[in-house]
């Protein structure tokens with residue numbers, strides 16, 4: 458099997474017997490990296506996407522060492538055409554059983570009280586919304602045709618209640634959650650499973666940018682195991698850890714003044730310059 462680091466890659470299959478074909482975006486770091494490691498074994502064809510070829514080479518070597526066949530692609534998920542072409546080429550060779558739309562970025566209020574810059578807002582909207590739609594959309598029809606497949610969209614517990622510390626990020630995660638829930642309702646008639654993943658704090662470069670208290674933070678490896686179990690059970694929403702999940706859901710139904718007071722106490726509120 459060849460390993461190509463560009464879109465439109467030529468892909469050759471050498472595995473016989475039971476095969477599982479999995480694509481993970483954002484596989485070069487954090488949760489995606491841990492998921493790739495967890496799924497990598499003999500009989501698995503992995504398509505791993507990220508922007509950094511160097512980081513993809515690291516995860517690819519680990520996964521091959523564990524017996525998986527790996528194809529990597531250094532593609533920005535906001536590049537609709539490049540991503541679509543690569544996904545369809547991969548799917549034509551390895552009909553995708555599991556697609557995990559995980560790549561994401563965050564935007565956090567700066568300490569100086571200036572508010573989110575438009576550059577940060579537009580990047581988080583592009584990657585977390587268009588990037589996820591760009592990943593999922595091209596494979597919906599092939600999976601419907603086959604009447605088989607599973608699509609997992611990585612959202613966040615931040616989807617359950619907007620937090621003043623990261624308004625644009627929370628909005629993108631709510632959008633992804635809503636899209637996944639709607640897709641699940643639509644695609645169940647075609648035997649395509651759709652799952653929304655809502656992690657709490659997970660140790661990664663992304664969460665390192667958040668300097669406030671990270672309640673019940675866990676490792677990416679722990680998170681990946683919970684996600685894998687939830688996907689095996691085909692849970693509609695895989696949200697964790699339980700206490701934080703419950704807490705965010707309760708915040709979602711409490712009066713806004715009270716919730717905003719809690720966010721202020723937790724230091725999850727934006728700094729105010731006026």
Ligand SMILES: NC(=O)c1ccc[n+]([C@@H]2O[C@H](COP(=O)([O-])OP(=O)(O)OC[C@H]3O[C@@H](n4cnc5c(N)ncnc54)[C@H](OP(=O)(O)O)[C@@H]3O)[C@@H](O)[C@H]2O)c1
Pocket residue numbers: 482483484485486487488489506507508509510512532533534535559560561562584588611612613614655656657658659660661662663664
């Ligand atoms: N960590 C948390 O506490 C937490 C909590 C809830 C939800 N999540 C969600 O979990 C997902 C993964 O986050 P993480 O914590 O693992 O973050 P991370 O360690 O920063 O990893 C992010 C991954 O996404 C990739 N990526 C970012 N922008 C991309 C783009 N434009 N095109 C292609 N790939 C891109 C990165 O690839 P390159 O490095 O190669 O660019 C990297 O592989 C995100 O959707 C995040 O919102 C994380």
